[in-house]
Amino acid sequence: ELKVEQNPLFLSMQEGKNYTIYCNYSTTSDRLYWYRQDPGKSLESLFVLLSNGAVKQEGRLMASLDTKARLSTLHITAAVHDLSATYFCAVDLSIQGAQKLVFGQGTRLTINP
């Protein structure tokens, strides 16, 4: 059974600081997603990481994937209040020809002025 674990689960930080969210998973997969969720809303796709060593950046967010270590990171640079949200990683799992996404628990990020 695939397990996806994020840490930390809660993160409170000041504007202007840097921090990293970690996503570990237990089974081989070459496809990992990062999503953002605002309160009461659906998921917003941030990054799709498709291969070992993949790195993607958008604004103050950068995501990377190490399939050998089964680890993905989401790095926040010089945080701003607008980045306050819950962030999920999700791993694409193929079982007997069927695909499904398995989610981490989410990291609730609060950025204080």
Added chain:
Amino acid sequence: DGGITQSPKYLFRKEGQNVTLSCEQNLNHDAMYWYRQDPGQGLRLIYYSQIVNDFQKGDIAEGYSVSREKKESFPLTVTSAQKNPTAFYLCASTSVAPNYGYTFGSGTRLTVV
């Protein structure tokens, strides 16, 4: 514009009542999924379907039923056997091959009254 439409946005269920959540996509995606999200929690897979007239149970299928009579539609019925149905329900879809990622609907918030 292509996308996934979930309806209704808010739904109230009385004790012992069955209710059906709608999910329609015009993306020509093969696979469709239902996830449940409880407050402050991650997303858990209820049911998924890779092709028409076929579907599989996810991790928390008890008390739920689905059908896939058309490629575009994947309705979820929350039956009276689901004792704690209050949650946020998200529908998603993806193409099986090639996979360009998952598209999520805007969600249905179900409350037991």
